[in-house]
Amino acid sequence: MNRDSIERIRNYLDRKLDDYLDILRRMVEINSFTFNAQGVNELGRLTAEIFAERGFQAEFVPSKRSDFGQHLFLYRKPTSSSMEQAQPTLALISHLDTVYSPEEQEKNHFRWRIEGRRAYGPGCVDIKGGTVMILMVLDALREAFAAEFEQVHWIVALDASEEALSEDFSQACLERFPAHTRACLVFEAGNIQEETFKLVVARKGRAYFQVEVEGRSAHSGNNHQNGANAIVQLAHTIQQLAALTDYQRQLTLNVGVVRGGTVVNRVPHFAQAEAELRAFSPPVFEQAIQKVLALQEDARVISQDGFTCKVKISLLEKTSPWPENEATQELFTVWQKTAMQLDMKVAPEKRGGLSDGNFFWQHFPTLDGLGPAGNNAHCSERDPKSGKDQEYVSIPSFVPKALLNTLAISALLDKHEQA
Ligand SMILES: [Zn+2]
Known part of the structure; x- marks a missing residue:
């Protein structure tokens, strides 16, 4: 031309x-x-x-x-x-x-x-x-x-x-x-x-997760030890999620929304978060999704009488x-x-x-x-x-x-x- x-x-x-x-x-x-x-x-x-x-x-x-x-x-x-x-x-x-x-x-x-x-x-x-x-x-x-x-x-x-x-x-x-x-x-x-x-x-691909924690509520004054604090559990899970970010592998995990609890004189029985994961490499992306889902097995907050918080993580959307x-x-x-x-x-x-x-x-x-x-x-x-x-x-x-x-x-x- x-x-x-x-x-x-x-x-x-x-x-x-x-x-x-x-x-x-x-x-x-x-x-x-x-x-x-x-x-x-x-x-x-x-x-x-x-x-x-x-x-x-x-x-x-x-x-x-x-x-x-x-x-x-x-x-x-x-x-x-x-x-x-x-x-x-x-x-x-x-x-x-x-x-x-x-x-x-x-x-x-x-x-x-x-x-x-x-x-x-x-x-x-x-x-x-x-x-x-x-x-x-x-x-x-x-x-x-x-x-x-x-x-x-x-x-x-x-x-x-x-x-x-x-x-x-x-x-x-x-x-x-x-x-x-x-x-x-x-x-x-x-x-x-x-x-x-x-x-x-x-x-990058994107995976969108919802994290739901079920705890056990209790009167914060009279029976605090009977409660399993869902917010405290979610705080643990959020730290684990955030730790998956690895800039060198161009992998990010962003916790973008958090909610939980009702009033301050009650051990909260629920807490929720939303997070998204992004990566360029398909294997890095898939591996990270598995790691996120595996965090469901890692509940740490337990009431004195043994009630363990339940962590449920759902993969709501996934674009490779x-x-x-x-x-x-x-x-x-x-x-x-x-x-x-x-x-x-x-x-x-x-x-x-x-x-x-x-x-x-x-x-x-x-x-x-x-x-x-x-x-x-x-x-x-x-x-x-x-x-x-x-x-x-x-x-x-x-x-x-x-x-x-x-x-x-x-x-x-x-x-x-x-x-
Ligand atoms: Zn556009």
Whole structure:
């Protein structure tokens, strides 16, 4: 690809940037909190409309949970259907939902606004800016590589409840993506550090536990010795849980919620905690889960007459890690080579947070972090004195990242043709 053609695509994207920001504004102005199904569905309809202008057909798929909105699948089949078998399928992944309730947005005056080079608003970078990035890339591909664009079976898949980590979206994807799908490209935010564009090649897995301790209550004045203090037992268990954190093995265990007891003149008969464990390496992750569950056998608080506290640990949710792997590395290399042509720098990033990528990598080559850059995802508060600021997307990050994605996808399709 020569300089002139590259500059032509860049100019095309630059010229249209205001239109894309206007689409982003319309998306951000719809509250699509995971638990606001109506809002999620409204955003789904707007998104389907915008993609319909580009020849995409929409399928709305109900969530497993009736209080969540509908997942959205958008399809564009290759124009020459006789060759469909040989045509590559590319899946572009985003989500519809955000973490902000309408009340929270209102309370913190968190709404769409542009300040200098930043666009602020709920979901600006996580992930509505990513959905707009998908549009930019598809438009640029159609503009600059019309023949290749028409040959691809495009699937854009938008999760209605990514922020709630529900797994039914990935199941719906597996039912719909053909087995030969060339790549799952996830448009979560991509950081830029020292002019280096970070692409996500691995993510930690997450296990979510509930710890319940049953003790025996007693009058704290008259019969303290007959009580088995559930809070004291939980305190032991919490120390054991926290001790599993091992930064060297990139394993963390965070106890995030604790409750227990009723009144102070009673030995408490119950206490509860919630904890989550995260790790990159599948064996480290699985081993740690077993260690957590084994703590159930290790109750230490006993009343004088021999009542032992009962510790019950339940694994409520589990999302396996997306470790570094060859298929992801191969995709990363395509992006890296493209970046070199553009005098841009890219680097791989392993991220602690989950995305839909965690579900895809075992089935299809997966690369993540293809969205624009920004900051403060999941934060709606602004207080300059204490250093708090709201979620924003970096406006100047759109065009260079879209250019990189466009040329990398084109290179990926060339590779497909040669194979
Ligand atoms: Zn996200």
